[in-house]
Amino acid sequence: MQELSSFTLEKADDGEVKMETGKGKCPFEPSQHYTAVMAGGILYTAATSNFLGTLFDISRATGPEQERIRTERSINWLNDPEFVSSAFIEESTDRNPTGDDDKIYFFFTEVAKEYDLYTKVKVPRVARVCKSDVGGMKTLQRRWTTFLKAQLVCEDKPSGQRYNVLTDVFSMQHSPGEASSTHFYGLFTSQWERDELSAVCVFSLSDINKVLNGPFKELKKNCENWINPDPVPSPRPGQCLNTELKAEGFESSLKLPDKVLTFVRDHPLMENSVTAAPLLVRKGTKYTKLAVTLTGIYIFDETYRSCVCVADRGELHRVAVVGQNATLLEERSLFSSQEPVNNILLQQGWALVSSLHSLARVPTEGCSLCTSCETCARASGLGCVWSFKKGECSYTGLE
Incomplete structure (x- = not known):
């Protein structure tokens, strides 16, 4: 362990350096998919939890031992996932009238259990857990009581092309300091395309929460007919503790009724999907990483975005996006x-x-x-303006 103020290794009372196991905090192999995020000094991880890489957990990996909880070992919760990214969203502020909890979001691709086809269909997901969740008293002991997940759909509707494998996510607040303005830029490819293909779709936090607060998907089958869905109990399963729930006596997830916990254990998936059309599609290129900046320049009420995408061969592609129009501005070999x-x-x-x-x-x-003035005009989405007096393209400084 490390003491950040002095950047030295933390020591125990006997003078020895404190050691801590990495099990559940990082994968056994660096090639295994993994993501982690710090929230209030506590580490939240999504990783494999055994040496073979066959068990998967989204867990609270540090903090008091009794509060270290994880996902249920069920393919309804996680089915051969490839973890991509995570984000901590602080919502429990003085400006929040409902007293809602902070949340941690995880992004991954997994094998879809809801599609009963001859081949394994991959789907991109977003999952959410609540920071104050400490598990259930009897049902879901040391397990998340707030774990919910939804499908992300990145689809070009005119052509019907759907991009179903998520490879990277970049989180950004469009209005700095306002959690509700958070958007997630997802980098996708397709399981079904033989040629290299990349697409970028953006999902808003409000759209994600709208789906997670919507109807639950019923996955149980009785012979060949779908059974009647289970009635949703009260309080709503999977929701974070807020002022209203605390006033009803639910000060902790340990106080939640078993019927609520049983329902969320059996219904982690939402019925609706979070959908978006691609901002950018590139054929013949497989992007592996993504970063986005907003320039603060507006044309017809559309904000210019600068996407810094990186191809798998170590090339950087800089793309300006306004509305649904994308312009490749630069290709550069990095290494x-x-x-x-x-x-x-x-x-x-x-x-x-x-x-x-x-x-x-x-x-x-x-x-x-x-x-040239022509190439500078194409880069106006990056905050660039051509100066006829100086004969050069310069940055306006707008952020």
């Missing part, structure tokens, strides 16, 4: 050995791009790369 990119970090106008052996820093605005 001489064509290494796959592991991560992108945006920091003060720069994109830090890392691979296993290399690190590159590239400007996010890229205005100086535009040597």
